[in-house]
Amino acid sequence: MKKRILLGIAAAAISAQPASAALISWTDWTSATNGAAGSASGTMGSVSVEYSGDVNFAQLGTGTNYWTEGTPAPYTASSFIDNAPTASEMIAMSRSGITNTITFSSAVVNPIFAIVSQGRNSLPVSYDFDRPFTVLSEGEGYWGNGTYTVSGGDILTGNEFHGAIQFQGIVNSLSWEADPEEFWHGFTVGVAAVPEPGTLALLTLGLAGLVTVRSRSS
Numbered sequence: 001m002k003k004r005i006l007l008g009i010a011a012a013a014i015s016a017q018p019a020s021a022a023l024i025s026w027t028d029w030t031s032a033t034n035g036a037a038g039s040a041s042g043t044m045g046s047v048s049v050e051y052s053g054d055v056n057f058a059q060l061g062t063g064t065n066y067w068t069e070g071t072p073a074p075y076t077a078s079s080f081i082d083n084a085p086t087a088s089e090m091i092a093m094s095r096s097g098i099t100n101t102i103t104f105s106s107a108v109v110n111p112i113f114a115i116v117s118q119g120r121n122s123l124p125v126s127y128d129f130d131r132p133f134t135v136l137s138e139g140e141g142y143w144g145n146g147t148y149t150v151s152g153g154d155i156l157t158g159n160e161f162h163g164a165i166q167f168q169g170i171v172n173s174l175s176w177e178a179d180p181e182e183f184w185h186g187f188t189v190g191v192a193a194v195p196e197p198g199t200l201a202l203l204t205l206g207l208a209g210l211v212t213v214r215s216r217s218s
Helices: 002-015 197-217
Strands: 028-033 035-044 047-055 057-060 089-093 100-109 112-118 125-129 134-138 147-151 155-159 161-166 170-179 185-191
Touching: 028 047, 028 057, 028 089, 035 185, 047 089, 100 185, 112 125, 112 155, 134 147, 147 161, 155 161
Parallel strands: none
Antiparallel strands: 028 035, 035 047, 047 100, 057 089, 089 185, 100 170, 112 161, 112 185, 125 155, 125 170, 134 161, 147 155
16 A cells, blocks of 8 residues: 555656646757767756767757758657757767766756657667656658667667657666767757756655665565
8 A cells, every 4th residue: 555655656746747748948058078078068947967978069059950840740749849959959979889978967857858860771870778768759850750669668779760758757867878880860858847846855755665665575
């Protein structure tokens, strides 16, 4: 009974986020350093975003807008996303075997990760994340409309994939590796809302309680 109550608390806190299409606060990338050990910084609403890893190049608000949408729309076709990523705001990667990490200054709930041109039609590229995700949408992006597969719940493989995925729950950081090396593919990250202190405390309480219940039953 206690486990069911705690599960209810956690589920209620997560579901408090908008269930219909919401205005996403995409990261405003403000600085970047290129290289295999690159970095980038930005803000996502009131949350600071720090990235470390492969940076082939970065867009900080100028240049070509690679977040264009055709039909089907790769980003706003999702019932969760009301607005495509901000024009010309993106971090592009090209190398393999590098651990790429995004760290948030404060915890966020259910972050959304948008991708442009993951892989080519003739060369699939995989992202191996440190946590499971759900594919929200995919479609006709700047470089066309490709395909994708998900394996193990946390590996996304794209052949010219343009789309958005979502990670569930409280997230302080995200890490992944890309493989193999490819010309370039880009990403940004956003969130529908930064959790209110009460919501975050409620969700933390529910998840912490689940850990306690599991430890006592093992």
